[in-house]
Amino acid sequence: MHYESDDEVSVTLAGTDPALGALINRVGAISLALPSDPFVALIRSIVGQQLSERAARAIFARLSDTLDITPRALASADEPKLRAAGLSRQKSSYVQETARRFLSGDFDPHRLEGLTDEDAMSQLMRLRGVGPWSAEMFLMFALGRPDILALDDLGVRAQAGEMMGLGRPASREELIERAEAWRPHRSAACFYLMASRARSAVRR
Secondary structure, three states: OEEOOOOHHHHHHHHHOHHHHHHHHHHOOEEOOOOOOHHHHHHHHHHHOOOOHHHHHHHHHHHHHHOOOOHHHHHOOOHHHHHHOOOOHHHHHHHHHHHHHHHHOOOOHHHHOOOOHHHHHHHHOOOOOOOHHHHHHHHHHHOOOOOOOOOOOHHHHHHHHHHOOOOOOOOHHHHHHHHHHHOOOHHHHHHHHHHHHHHHHHHO
16 A cells, blocks of 8 residues: 555545645655465554554564464464563463464454455454454554544544644544544545654654
8 A cells, every 4th residue: 555645545635634634745655565464464463452563563573583473383382482472471362362263264354355344343353352453453454444443543543633733632532523524535544644653753
């Protein structure tokens, strides 16, 4: 996925929300590669839940160095290996149960293709350890769904609050209301908010 400030999606967003348009112009181009393996993407989302991006990256890197990120390897891994990579006992169990459900065919991400965003979210959250944030991230980053609102991403809400001049993170209700104007490109709007947040953090 690639966005430029003058492409159709970005221009449409800027036309419906001038403040977002100003942010888009500041951010410029952003590129996001869809992962080739949805299992890896889902495990990454589970690992990253309730962690900073830096901590999540570090733990996932250690996990990748320790084990192959495949359903078979994770399902059969000894818990001490998962814990040594930095996973909590609870997240270790989530990762292994997800791996077993992929192995058995009980969960197949391809079955999400014909579902609405809401139904796909519901199916994902039937996996232990996959909450709203993990489901949102998977639909946006792994499946490339164009109209997902990252309502449970604190960084998105913080940057939205700054953009809206609130002096604090936007509440869920405030973000939902503001994002109505972004349909059907709410994923792109969130990508821009995430990119702006990341670049602000680097400047600090």
